[in-house]
Amino acid sequence: xxxxxxxxxxxxxxxxxxxxxxxxxxxxxxxxxxxxxxxxxxxxxxxxxxxxxxxxxxxxxxxxxxxxxxxxxxxxxxxxxxxxxxxxxxxxxxxxxxxxxxxxxxxxxxxxxxxxxxxxxxxxxxxxxxxxxxxxxxxxxxxxxxxxxxxxxxxxxxxxxxxxxxxxxxxxxxxxxxxxxxxxxxxxxxxxxxxxxxxxxxxxxxxxxxxxxxxxxxxxxxxxxxxxxxxxxxxxxxxxxxxxxxxxxxxxxxxxxxxxxxxxxxxxxxxxxxxxxxxxxxxxxxxxxxxxxxxxxxxxxxxxxxxxxxxxxxxxxxxxxxxxxxxxxxxxxxxxxxxxxxxxxxxxxxxxxxxxxxxxxxxxxxxxxxxxxx
Amino acid sequence: xxxxxxxxxxxxxxxxxxxxxxxxxxxxxxxxxxxxxxxxxxxxxxxxxxxxxxxxxxxxxxxxxxxxxxxxxxxxxxxxxxxxxxxxxxxxxxxxxxxxxxxxxxxxxxxxxxxxxxxxxxxxxxxxxxxxxxxxxxxxxxxxxxxxxxxxxxxxxxxxxxxxxxxxxxxxxxxxxxxxxxxxxxxxxxxxxxxxxxxxxxxxxxxxxxxxxxxxxxxxxxxxxxxxxxxxxxxxxxxxxxxxxxxxxxxxxxxxxxxxxxxxxxxxxxxxxxxxxxxxxxxxxxxxxxxxxxxxxxxxxxxxxxxxxxxxxxxxxxxxxxxxxxxxxxxxxxxxxxxxxxxxxxxxxxxxxxxxxxxxxxxxxxxxxxxxxx
DNA sequence: TTGTAGGCGTTATCAG
DNA sequence: CTGATAACGCCTACAA
Numbered sequence: 032x033x034x035x036x037x038x039x040x041x042x043x044x045x046x047x048x049x050x051x052x053x054x055x056x057x058x059x060x061x062x063x064x065x066x067x068x069x070x071x072x073x074x075x076x077x078x079x080x081x082x083x084x085x086x087x088x089x090x091x092x093x094x095x096x097x098x099x100x101x102x103x104x105x106x107x108x109x110x111x112x113x114x115x116x117x118x119x120x121x122x123x124x125x126x127x128x129x130x131x132x133x134x135x136x137x138x139x140x141x142x143x144x145x146x147x148x149x150x151x152x153x154x155x156x157x158x159x160x161x162x163x164x165x166x167x168x169x170x171x172x173x174x175x176x177x178x179x180x181x182x183x184x185x186x187x188x189x190x191x192x193x194x195x196x197x198x199x200x201x202x203x204x205x206x207x208x209x210x211x212x213x214x215x216x217x218x219x220x221x222x223x224x225x226x227x228x229x230x231x232x233x234x235x236x237x238x239x240x241x242x243x244x245x246x247x248x249x250x251x252x253x254x255x256x257x258x259x260x261x262x263x264x265x266x267x268x269x270x271x272x273x274x275x276x277x278x279x280x281x282x283x284x285x286x287x288x289x290x291x292x293x294x295x296x297x298x299x300x301x302x303x304x305x306x307x308x309x310x311x312x313x314x315x316x317x318x319x320x321x322x323x324x325x326x327x328x329x330x331x332x333x334x335x336x337x338x339x340x341x342x343x344x345x346x347x348x349x350x351x352x353x354x355x356x357x358x359x360x361x362x363x364x365x366x367x368x369x370x371x372x373x374x375x376x377x378x379x380x381x382x383x384x385x386x387x388x389x390x391x392x393x394x395x396x397x398x399x400x401x402x403x404x405x
Numbered sequence: 406x407x408x409x410x411x412x413x414x415x416x417x418x419x420x421x422x423x424x425x426x427x428x429x430x431x432x433x434x435x436x437x438x439x440x441x442x443x444x445x446x447x448x449x450x451x452x453x454x455x456x457x458x459x460x461x462x463x464x465x466x467x468x469x470x471x472x473x474x475x476x477x478x479x480x481x482x483x484x485x486x487x488x489x490x491x492x493x494x495x496x497x498x499x500x501x502x503x504x505x506x507x508x509x510x511x512x513x514x515x516x517x518x519x520x521x522x523x524x525x526x527x528x529x530x531x532x533x534x535x536x537x538x539x540x541x542x543x544x545x546x547x548x549x550x551x552x553x554x555x556x557x558x559x560x561x562x563x564x565x566x567x568x569x570x571x572x573x574x575x576x577x578x579x580x581x582x583x584x585x586x587x588x589x590x591x592x593x594x595x596x597x598x599x600x601x602x603x604x605x606x607x608x609x610x611x612x613x614x615x616x617x618x619x620x621x622x623x624x625x626x627x628x629x630x631x632x633x634x635x636x637x638x639x640x641x642x643x644x645x646x647x648x649x650x651x652x653x654x655x656x657x658x659x660x661x662x663x664x665x666x667x668x669x670x671x672x673x674x675x676x677x678x679x680x681x682x683x684x685x686x687x688x689x690x691x692x693x694x695x696x697x698x699x700x701x702x703x704x705x706x707x708x709x710x711x712x713x714x715x716x717x718x719x720x721x722x723x724x725x726x727x728x729x730x731x732x733x734x735x736x737x738x739x740x741x742x743x744x745x746x747x748x749x750x751x752x753x754x755x756x757x758x759x760x761x762x763x764x765x766x767x768x769x770x771x772x773x774x775x776x777x778x779x
Numbered sequence: 780t781t782g783t784a785g786g787c788g789t790t791a792t793c794a795g
Numbered sequence: 796c797t798g799a800t801a802a803c804g805c806c807t808a809c810a811a
Binding site for chain 2: 796797798799802803804805
């Protein structure tokens with residue numbers, strides 16, 4: 032019995048490792064082994080210990096474990112606080128998937144924000160120094176991103192959702208193959224009978240945008256239907272974008288379709304079409320990217336990123352690093368999937384009519400319940 | 406010198422309290438006091454200690470502190486993993502604000518998800534038992550919510566974004582005054598010259614929905630322009646909603662306006678209007694609720710919730726509870742604000758035209774930077 | 780296979 | 796106001 036006898040145990044204190052050891056009539060070491068080194072203890076005693084663990088509802092104190100092991104059991108993720116959430120920003124869904132994946136690896140996710148977007152390191156350093164986290168999950172990586180270099184220099188474990196551009200030697204990243212997603216969209220449209228297929232994207236220069244556009248180029252070229260004139264890459268300005276869309280719609284014409292680099296762009300097209308009395312799907316096919324809520328709500332076919340898979344993969348790198356498993360020899364690109372909806376349904380009237388069957392069917396909705404559509 | 410001499414300090418270890426004490430030639434206790442009990446130490450030594458703290462870049466190990474104090478320095482927040490994010494769900498923005506507010510109180514936010522929506526307690530219990538968190542921030546409270554009662558019974562600190570319905574004695578919650586928000590919307594529309602003012606909402610029965618509808622009733626009644634016939638509360642079904650909207654638009658007529666219980670509903674109206682060749686703003690005014698990205702993007706006037714303020718207030722309850730400050734005698738309702746955009750601008754053509762001046766101005770955009778509009 | 784001893788870095792208690 | 800002593804609960808040697 033330790034000095035605990037002096038401290039009166041008031042209401043509902045938690046059982047500790049010692050309590051379990053006492054109850055199971057073994058040393059506290061054995062209990063620890065049952066948890067961390069199963070195999071180093073005989074099945075008989077292990078069973079006895081487990082029984083007591085359950086009976087006493089013992090849970091290892093993670094603060095103590097963290098202190099002893101000199102490493103936290105949590106990962107940090109920087110939230111983009113530099114603006115309200117932007118359309119199609121899948122960061123939020125990713126966070127959910129990351130949280131779920133972390134749970135499976137007995138890790139936790141700690142959110143944080145940096146004050147100065149250009150000087151994020153101090154916050155990373157603080158979290159590490161205080162032993163709140165043992166590593167990080169990066170998102171929104173960019174060119175001249177100071178984070179990867181700093182983390183590597185300090186031997187901090189981290190992974191990245193999004194390619195780490197400046198450091199080819201770093202391979203623990205995963206990203207979505209945007210080009211493939213757009214290409215799938217093109218093929219889906221062609222299979223649905225639309226032609227020709229135009230492209231609506233962003234101005235050249237951004238890696239993501241260029242990647243997506245390349246998917247349109249390659250897919251249409253493969254199919255022998257490439258026409259360089261059928262694209263628009265307007266600046267970030269609604270009126271200008273709307274004008275570009277109007278022009279593109281005209282060139283594509285009824286029976287044709289447009290793949291867009293984002294749901295936002297697709298919705299601009301959506302609006303413009305309705306202005307002109309054209310029916311998305313019926314008259315002209317339309318595909319967005321990111322499968323946002325709005326796409327689901329309004330029947331826009333969209334390209335969906337496999338966020339759960341990505342989150343799981345990334346965390347495997349992070350926790351597996353200890354167990355010998357290391358990151359792959361190069362970053363991984365995940366294939367997104369086209370979620371078909373009314374906007375690529377030729378026969379759809381896209382009008383108020385009861386959704387008979389697959390019209391509103393949504394594969395992603397399988398996890399949905401609850402009804403507050405706020 | 407402790408037994409540390411036996412352990413060779415390899416690369417870049419962090420300075421500990423002892424290191425600082427040694428350097429400042431005081432006891433480690435004094436260093437601890439400088440941090441936690443300022444005032445119990447003389448200014449002279451305090452300065453000396455602080456100097457060494459800075460010089461050695463000392464940061465208290467939070468795991469050790471947590472262990473010693475038997476309380477974590479983090480709060481848990483349950484993410485809704487029961488479906489992809491829904492339109493207008495402001496949970497994500499709230500999380501960002503919460504993270505920022507927590508930073509100011511030297512706390513951290515830990516996300517988690519529950520496997521079974523109806524049986525969430527076990528996860529709350531686990532987080533508490535492992536001392537990962539010392540309290541919780543509840544969201545999406547509902548009737549027959551098992552969480553508040555359980556947390557109270559176990560004397561776990563928690564606050565709630567959203568009223569806790571089942572327990573009038575619990576007052577540490579904050580919510581948005583939806584009725585006031587809608588009422589403000591009505592007054593804004595009237596001030597802009599629109600009449601009459603219709604309402605588009607959800608079927609009766611939900612507290613949030615009923616609250617918002619009441620704002621329309623009271624505001625129009627106050628202004629002497631109430632007409633019970635000018636409302637629609639369609640079910641959650643796009644075609645049905647569209648039909649209802651068409652009917653409502655007809656009754657309201659050109660020059661009138663509609664306040665909506667959500668941006669989603671507003672967008673349905675948006676679409677229907679364009680189908681019929683009506684211009685939002687120019688012909689009929691339109692206001693949404695939640696100020697989502699889409700509202701910002703497409704010029705929809707919307708009611709914005711003061712999430713930052715709410716997050717700060719809630720965390721004050723939680724951390725202030727120790728310092729004597731307790732929750733108020735009753736929950737707090739925050740007033741949202743109308744963010745005017747083109748959809749309530751009579752003179753707007755809502756057409757492709759260069760955004761001369763305030764057309765795209767967005768108060769919320771002041772914190773925006775970066776340009777990936779994905 | 781099991782038990783013993785010690786310390787991770789911090790703060791609380793109590794004596795000077 | 797300062798300094799010594801004792802835990803917080805766990806894990807990692809090492810010895811039996």
